[in-house]
Amino acid sequence: MTVGQAPLSAPLEVGFDYTRSLGPLLSEFATALAGRRLLGVRGSDGRVHVPPVEYDPVTAAPLSELVEVATAGTVRTWSWQAQPLAGQPLPHPFGWALIHLDGAGTAMLHAVDAGTPDRMRTGMRVRVRWSDTPGNGIRDIACFEPLDAPQAAVPAGPPAEPVTMITAPVHLTVLHTVSPGEDVHLRGLAEGRLIGQRCPVCHKVYVPSRGACPTCGVFTGENVELPDRGTVTTFCVVNVPFLGQRITPPYVAAYILLDGADIAFLHLVLGCRPDEVRMGMRVAAVWRPRAEWGTTTRNIDHFRPTGEPDAPYESYANHL
Amino acid sequence: MREIAVVGFAQARNVRRTPATTNGVEMLIPVFEEVLAATGLSKQDIGFWCSGSSDYLAGRAFSFVSAVDAIGAFPPIIESHVEMDGAWALYEAWVKIRTGEVDTALVYGFGKSSAGELRRVLALQLDPYLVAPLWPDPVALAGLQARLGIEAGLWTERDMAAVAARSRADATANPAAQLAGPVSVDELLARPYLADPLRAHDCAPISDGAAAVVLAATGRAQDITERPAWITGFEHRIESAALGARELTTSPSTVAAAKAAGADGIDVAELHAPFTHQEILLRQALGLGEEVRINPSGGALCGNPMFAAGLARIGEAARAVMAGTAGRALAHATSGPLLQQNLVCVLDGGQP
Numbered sequence: 323m324t325v326g327q328a329p330l331s332a333p334l335e336v337g338f339d340y341t342r343s344l345g346p347l348l349s350e351f352a353t354a355l356a357g358r359r360l361l362g363v364r365g366s367d368g369r370v371h372v373p374p375v376e377y378d379p380v381t382a383a384p385l386s387e388l389v390e391v392a393t394a395g396t397v398r399t400w401s402w403q404a405q406p407l408a409g410q411p412l413p414h415p416f417g418w419a420l421i422h423l424d425g426a427g428t429a430m431l432h433a434v435d436a437g438t439p440d441r442m443r444t445g446m447r448v449r450v451r452w453s454d455t456p457g458n459g460i461r462d463i464a465c466f467e468p469l470d471a472p473q474a475a476v477p478a479g480p481p482a483e484p485v486t487m488i489t490a491p492v493h494l495t496v497l498h499t500v501s502p503g504e505d506v507h508l509r510g511l512a513e514g515r516l517i518g519q520r521c522p523v524c525h526k527v528y529v530p531s532r533g534a535c536p537t538c539g540v541f542t543g544e545n546v547e548l549p550d551r552g553t554v555t556t557f558c559v560v561n562v563p564f565l566g567q568r569i570t571p572p573y574v575a576a577y578i579l580l581d582g583a584d585i586a587f588l589h590l591v592l593g594c595r596p597d598e599v600r601m602g603m604r605v606a607a608v609w610r611p612r613a614e615w616g617t618t619t620r621n622i623d624h625f626r627p628t629g630e631p632d633a634p635y636e637s638y639a640n641h642l
Numbered sequence: 643m644r645e646i647a648v649v650g651f652a653q654a655r656n657v658r659r660t661p662a663t664t665n666g667v668e669m670l671i672p673v674f675e676e677v678l679a680a681t682g683l684s685k686q687d688i689g690f691w692c693s694g695s696s697d698y699l700a701g702r703a704f705s706f707v708s709a710v711d712a713i714g715a716f717p718p719i720i721e722s723h724v725e726m727d728g729a730w731a732l733y734e735a736w737v738k739i740r741t742g743e744v745d746t747a748l749v750y751g752f753g754k755s756s757a758g759e760l761r762r763v764l765a766l767q768l769d770p771y772l773v774a775p776l777w778p779d780p781v782a783l784a785g786l787q788a789r790l791g792i793e794a795g796l797w798t799e800r801d802m803a804a805v806a807a808r809s810r811a812d813a814t815a816n817p818a819a820q821l822a823g824p825v826s827v828d829e830l831l832a833r834p835y836l837a838d839p840l841r842a843h844d845c846a847p848i849s850d851g852a853a854a855v856v857l858a859a860t861g862r863a864q865d866i867t868e869r870p871a872w873i874t875g876f877e878h879r880i881e882s883a884a885l886g887a888r889e890l891t892t893s894p895s896t897v898a899a900a901k902a903a904g905a906d907g908i909d910v911a912e913l914h915a916p917f918t919h920q921e922i923l924l925r926q927a928l929g930l931g932e933e934v935r936i937n938p939s940g941g942a943l944c945g946n947p948m949f950a951a952g953l954a955r956i957g958e959a960a961r962a963v964m965a966g967t968a969g970r971a972l973a974h975a976t977s978g979p980l981l982q983q984n985l986v987c988v989l990d991g992g993q994p
Binding site: 372398400401419430431433 | 661662663664667668671674685698700701702708710711712713714715716756757758759761762763765766770771772773774775776777778779781782783784785786787788789790793835836837838839840881882884885886887888
């Protein structure tokens with residue numbers, strides 16, 4: 323492993339707004355919520371589960387008997403969220419609580435807008451504060467509030483239609499770090515160099531190197547600088563348009579084996595007609611203007627035919 | 643039925659942030675080298691490889707496939723993966739050996755918890771319709787459970803701080819531990835709440851790490867080590883996903899798993915408790931008395947790499963048996979919110 327500066331890293335946003343169909347039981351629950359009512363379901367043992375469960379937690383019997391419960395209840399336990407996280411019910415510090423609604427047999431989890439932790443206690447009475455934008459399931463409950471807090475006017479309007487779907491956005495940020503081998507390669511690219519790594523056991527040269535030899539399971543420490551020319555080992559002609567495509571089809575995506583490398587990588591072959599590209603064709607990198615270079619594979623715009631005689635099949639047969 | 647033993651264990655040092663990738667390769671290669679060297683086995687001697695990790699944590703699809711680079715999968719290997727703690731991968735490997743298909747297995751777990759915002763990532767293991775849309779974080783949930791026990795008189799904040807102090811003192815002897823060192827209970831109790839009623843010392847740290855355990859069947863195990871840690875019972879059970887429907891001040895699934903696994907006569911227990919009150923809860927549920935040494939490694943409170951910390955409990959318990967400091971040890975692993983799913987593995991130094 324090369325030890326030096328910290329490997330390159332960059333944040334990646336992973337996000338999707340999931341739409342979740344609710345099924346019959348949870349649709350009734352969500353529809354009632356949009357109409358400012360709370361439903362539970364009677365379990366096999368007679369207790370009322372709020373929010374409803376589709377199958378009994380003990381007997382696994384399907385449940386269907388919905389029961390209306392009160393919109394006020396009692397806190398059974400609580401904890402304090404001093405620094406709320408993205409997506410949580412309230413943007414300022416609040417309490418989490420398991421709340422036993424009047425008429426329910428189980429406690430439900432939600433937020434309590436108590437202001438400070440000294441206003442939270444087990445046994446305190448709370449009521450629902452409704453969201454101004456109903457129709458999204460459990461989030462129709464904005465939060466709970468102490469029963470002695472001044473009550474805002476309940477936003478008006480029964481639901482126009484049954485609620486059968488909710489939208490649940492999931493957005494995460496991950497800091498991605500490249501491996502030591504990738505780091506060497508990407509920093510090399512920023513200088514217009516192609517750097518691979520050699521396995522100390524099987525002596526194969528990987529470019530880009532992921533930092534470990536996938537055949538031997540050891541770190542690939544020795545850097546090897548490679549020329550920016552090589553051989554097309556295999557290729558395909560892209561005829562199908564797709565979202566985000568940079569080049570108008572048809573064009574050629576090819577595996578290119580740099581001279582001195584033991585593994586090919588995928589890149590574009592331009593500068594000739596697609597039907598002229600062939601296995602064994604000799605190609606060279608066409609770099610973008612130096613001012614546009616960064617620590618990225620995009621520094622090479624594409625590969626172009628060099629006009630050299632084709633490489634013999636035996637020279638790349640073991641790299642297909 | 644053939645008997646199976648743990649014959650080797652190694653782990654990466656638990657750290658707050660590794661500069662490595664989320665696919666675990668940089669942490670795993672040295673761990674594999676260490677455990678193979680200690681057992682005298684080569685890659686080719688391993689009949690089955692099984693791993694535990696999570697794409698949610700890695701922020702990329704099929705991260706466990708990239709992890710196979712650390713093995714060097716040529717000639718081709720037999721491999722499997724669980725999207726769970728490596729303790730459950732160990733269960734799969736144990737079943738695989740019991741079928742007679744293979745005699746040895748190397749099981750590993752890895753997690754780079756620092757890559758994302760762990761408290762938000764873990765909200766996604768909750769019910770996606772009724773609970774996850776609120777983004778409750780694991781520390782907030784644990785606070786609810788801790789207070790239930792405090793108010794029921796099952797434990798106190800002082801008891802909880804004592805667990806943290808004992809764990810950190812024990813961890814001074816564990817080179818892989820992230821947190822270690824002497825600290826007094828009064829000192830800990832003087833610190834502010836992180837999520838009332840929990841203070842920072844009540845919560846496991848955010849850790850990056852990896853662990854590996856080698857299993858071998860009767861015949862092979864005795865060749866590898868003088869004193870294999872024989873698995874005499876191995877069970878796991880799960881509870882409802884509905885938080886309100888669960889008994890949160892005890893752990894019925896742990897009790898059921900321990901009963902089925904024959905967890906009696908235990909000298910040492912390695913309990914996977916990411917929160918101080920959960921260690922007390924598990925001790926009470928399992929009926930582990932003062933005579934049982936709890937978490938001599940320092941436990942998850944001193945290093946909690948996601949998807950490896952449960953496997954490390956089995957490794958640490960086995961290490962105590964192999965070293966002869968325990969005759970019979972219990973290892974526990976947990977998964978899901980508030981000890982929802984629990985695994986118990988009983989290890990014994992006596993000849994099967």
